[in-house]
């Protein structure tokens with residue numbers, strides 16, 4: 001029998017690509033219910049789906065911010081039977097905290113956090129009854145938290161750090177080559193001015209960590225997909241919003257730093273390190289099809305140093321100081337962060353990324 005997959009936020013980007021990939025499965029293993037807030041935006045999906053539309057793919061309206069819309073959509077599904085729920089809908093928010101109203105921040109949480117919670121609350125009871133189902137949540141590297149400490153991994157990471165510090169002492173810094181630049185750019189771009197977005201993704205990760213334990217008892221699986229930058233409309237939408245931002249409340253240094261350092265490097269990083277939505281869709285398919293899917297699935301191995309820093313020092317000091325020195329004291333303690341680069345080769349961290357092959 002076909003597995004019923006319901007996906008949120010399919011009018012563009014990653015959601016659209018997952019919907020098309022699964023609906024076009026050669027073995028026709030999936031029936032995809034592709035949902036979007038506004039069905040008038042269906043054109044791109046309809047074109048990409050081609051003949052799958054009406055066969056292995058159906059369209060439904062669903063606004064994750066509306067209780068009524070969520071209930072209506074799920075009730076319209078035959079027997080409310082959903083095998084795989086993919087919570088993909090999400091929005092970004094960029095800028096100095098001082099310039100963003102709390103009301104605006106709440107809209108991000110209403111989509112990224114409560115939107116996902118609303119969906120799970122509505123779909124989960126039937127999954128629990130059937131003792132079957134898989135819930136996927138599109139998180140982000142920015143939702144990563146360092147709560148879990150795998151002792152073995154930590155020791156290896158610390159081992160790598162030690163070896164690397166020896167190499168640094170021996171003056172072999174240059175070995176790092178172009179990845180040094182990539183890594184620096186990466187750290188500079190990702191840690192600041194995404195505060196509320198990161199918090200919304202952290203919130204959903206915390207929620208999922210808690211839910212996953214209960215769901216296991218009911219044989220319902222839960223997986224987080226954690227992409228780095230992806231070439232979708234996501235970044236452009238945030239940049240458009242910035243054009244309107246007045247930066248009231250923020251001091252000049254912060255605004256200057258944001259406009260002159262953050263924004264240009266943010267564009268560079270999307271260019272240099274972004275993955276395609278098709279790639280994220282393939283990773284997601286791999287997670288769905290895995291016999292024992294992992295809970296956490298990073299898609300971009302360039303981001304493993306960020307995780308590595310949390311593994312390497314569970315007090316949090318290494319991450320905070322490494323980011324600080326890269327941002328505001330560039331060069332002096334660069335070595336600490338560069339040491340973490342070594343962790344890219346740490347096999348325990350490598351295993352954390354998911355790839356379609």
Ligand code: NAD
Pocket residue numbers: 008009010011012013014015036037062063064065088089090091092111115138139140141226227228229230231232233234235237277
């Ligand atoms: P996108 O903007 O192309 O897609 C987001 C989709 O969510 C859009 O179709 C949008 O209409 C929809 N959406 C927003 N609010 C909604 C609501 N209330 N109800 C229903 N749908 C709603 O961007 P994307 O990159 O495809 O983003 C998809 C997911 O991937 C998001 O959760 C995002 O946080 C996550 N993500 C994106 C990136 C990236 O760099 N693009 C990186 C990591 C994680």
